[in-house]
Amino acid sequence: MRDEIDRPDACELTRLYGSDAIARMLRRLGTPYVALNPGSSFRGLHDSLVNDLGNRDPQMLLCLHEEHAVAIAHGWAKVTEEPLAVILHANVGLMHAAMALYNAWCDRVPMLVFGATGPVDAARRRPWIDWLHTSRDQAAIVRPYVKWDDQPASLEASLASMMRASTITRTAPMAPTYVCFDVSVQEAPLDAMPALPDPARHVAPRLPGVSEADAEALLERLGRARAPVFLMGRVSRGAAAWDRRIALAEHFGARVVTDIKTAAAFPTRHPLHAGAPGYFLSEASRTAIAEADLVVSFDWVDPAGALKQAGVAAGACEVVNVTPEPLMQNGWSLDHMALPPSDLTLLAEPDRVIGVLGARLGLGAPAWRPDLSPAPAPAAPAGRAITVDSLSDALAGSLRGTQPSMLRVTLSYDGGRCDFAHPLDYLGYDGGAGIGSGPGMAVGAALALRGSGRLPVALLGDGDFLMGATALWTATHHAVPLLVVVANNRSYFNDEVHQERVARDRGRPVENKHVGQAITGPDIDIAAMARAQGAVAFGPVESPAELPGVLAAAVAATREGATVVVDVRVRPGYSGDMAEGMTEG
Structure with a gap:
């Protein structure tokens, strides 16, 4: 399912440029979208994507931060096991995206990442700005956590590098690849379109079979x-x-x-x-x-x-x-x-x-078959405060009758509540434990699931959401159905747990563990932040009694095609296994 927004006016090309060949090669690589935050270092390629390709195959996913662009591609790959394309602006965009690239590396997902640098030839650089956007070995910033990189110096070499990057990222074990284009190569006029490498003749290598x-x-x-x-x-x-x-x-x-x-x-x-x-x-x-x-x-x-x-x-x-x-x-x-x-x-x-x-x-079908009868309805939340457990139960109740895909759960989630009967029932964490990845990865996964009949749901912590909240704009812009429920304990609670451990070991006041951790005074209006991105938002929800009704309304809005955020104020807490594992040693 492809959205029809951002279709440019038709353009009749009178002259070709290097970036037109790069754009056409990107189309050949078969990625349906390219996630990006605009930048002058790839202004030529941006023009080619719009006016040569008509912003289709690939279609641009405009992101408000480079880290979101990589996270969206990461979420896409977790569903499809195929690479999405990302374009990053020069060295500054690559530095913004570095954390997200590390997540993707650790999670072993494929991704085609392209960048650009100011003119390698110093005589062609504009004063000030081109110098800031040019680096001698740009990929050195991320080389330890990409699978392969290149900074080709000609158009022919650029096209070959794109083909190589595609085969390498698709080869197990998978991880992102990075190719950096010289702005001069992009903007050089062409007398004729060069021959483009044929992906059919450059299939991804396979590991040797089992002997x-x-x-x-x-x-x-x-x-x-x-x-x-x-x-x-x-x-x-x-x-x-x-x-x-x-x-x-x-x-x-x-x-x-x-x-x-x-x-x-x-x-x-x-x-x-x-x-x-x-x-x-x-x-x-x-x-x-x-x-x-x-x-x-x-x-x-x-x-x-x-x-x-x-x-x-x-x-x-x-x-x-x-x-x-x-x-x-x-x-x-x-x-x-x-x-x-x-x-x-x-x-x-x-x-x-x-x-x-x-x-x-000679094994055939497994004897086990999933129980398709609905799980028993969870008990209504009791008490005066919502816990992560009672939120999880209420969310499960609100999803009865749907086919949800849990895109992410919080660090405080009780694994005993996992009920997975299909490989798309749950998509896992982010690989590198880089906080702020949740919203972008949820958007990318939800985009990949759009039209599948599945309901994409992400249960995120408030710290994760706050760092990545503007990723939601890309979802609302492209009308991606997605439900994000924020378990908002108004704290960097994982670090509170560590501070408690240190305090106990040193005989110091445990009561001080919240200092420098609590996100209060003032509380942040998460629902307002979501509405600012164009999402439907509910909350803050503080009463256990109102939680089921709010979640039911949120699920209904998501099923109607909206990007939805629910802010739920929860009491801080971890399961015993999580608290012990995080602070041991």
């Missing part, structure tokens, strides 16, 4: 395991792959552990699902891992950390690691986590390995 020997080695271990456990981490959104995961677990009677950092990977109501998903392991998940004689990690984020949380001693069980992660590790970013033990490591994508195992075993 018979490796498949047999893994099957042999699974066959003799008495208590196998699968750690299901970064896997695909495909429904068929989802069913194959279930069938493999059922065949071997393997307990399955999932988490909230990554998207839905296994049905939470399945009898083999062990413990509640969380940012850290629940007690039931730790017990299942501790009792395992074989742990198979399917691209789990931090498998060594999971074994440590479960108290698994070195050599206490066999460990198999199925992941392409070693191909992505570098010396700057430590997002590769601690070095996990492994008796067998398969450098492969988990769903491909599971597919091979299922085929060798």
Whole structure:
């Protein structure tokens, strides 16, 4: 479904420029949208997108901040597993976007990021401003957390770099690529349109298939395991792959552990699902891992950390690691986590390995089928204050009869309330734990889900929302249905938890933990901020009694096509697993 806004007047081209070739190459790469905040360093390319391509294929998504542009592309990729294009203005735009790029890197999502620099030839720079927008090695700002970068010096090289960037970002393990165009190349006139690389002749490489020997080695271990456990981490959104995961677990009677950092990977109501998903392991998940004689990690984020949380001693069980992660590790970013033990490591994508195992075993459809009967209606919130738990229950009640996709949940969310029966039921966190990513990623995911019949819902913290609130303007401008519920505790509560831990360790007043953390005096009118972006807004909601009615109205408005924000004042609090995991050590 493509919106019809921002269609420019028809333009008859009398002369071609370098940026026209770059724009046409971008169209060839197949991205339907390009997210950007305008900048003079790519004014030529902007003109070509408008007047040569007619702002279609790709269509520009105007963003109010470069960080939002990358976050929107990130959210899009979490749904589609395909790259969206982003254009960033010179070095200053790239610096604005750096945090969002780190999130996308850590989350292993594909993204085509393009930038621009002032004239590399110093003699062609305008006084002052071109010098500020020119850097010698622009990608050095983000090189540790992009997969590949280039700063080509000619049009032919620029087109080749775009093609290379597309194949690299689509190759597992996926992450953003960055290409920086010289403004002089964009604005140089052309005598004729050059030949453009053909994406059909430059398909993305695939990792080698699973060998018979490796498949047999893994099957042999699974066959003799008495208590196998699968750690299901970064896997695909495909429904068929989802069913194959279930069938493999059922065949071997393997307990399955999932988490909230990554998207839905296994049905939470399945009898083999062990413990509640969380940012850290629940007690039931730790017990299942501790009792395992074989742990198979399917691209789990931090498998060594999971074994440590479960108290698994070195050599206490066999460990198999199925992941392409070693191909992505570098010396700057430590997002590769601690070095996990492994008796067998398969450098492969988990769903491909599971597919091979299922085929060798002759597995068919899983025995488990989702319970389509509606979940029991939660009890009406009681007491004088709304908690995150009562908000979660009320939100679940308001979504009965819809097909929601939870795009994000707060750090304070209780994983025991997760009810995931489809790979699009939940999309995971942001990868790099960079606060402010939530609104932009929600917009990108909701855009990707538009027309799918799913209701996009994001449960965000107030700090996350406040840092990224202006991302909502892009959603309202493009009429993207989206429901954002803000669990507003009026504090950077995660840091209050840390300050409490420090105070207790040092014998200092716990009562002072709010100083420098509380977002009060004055309270911020989140609903007013949302309305300022063109969203439908409700709140602040402070009474448990009024919460169900407000959420029902918000869901109805979202189903009618609106971007909706609900400000809910909640009492601060974390689950025990989260508080312990965040402050341990």
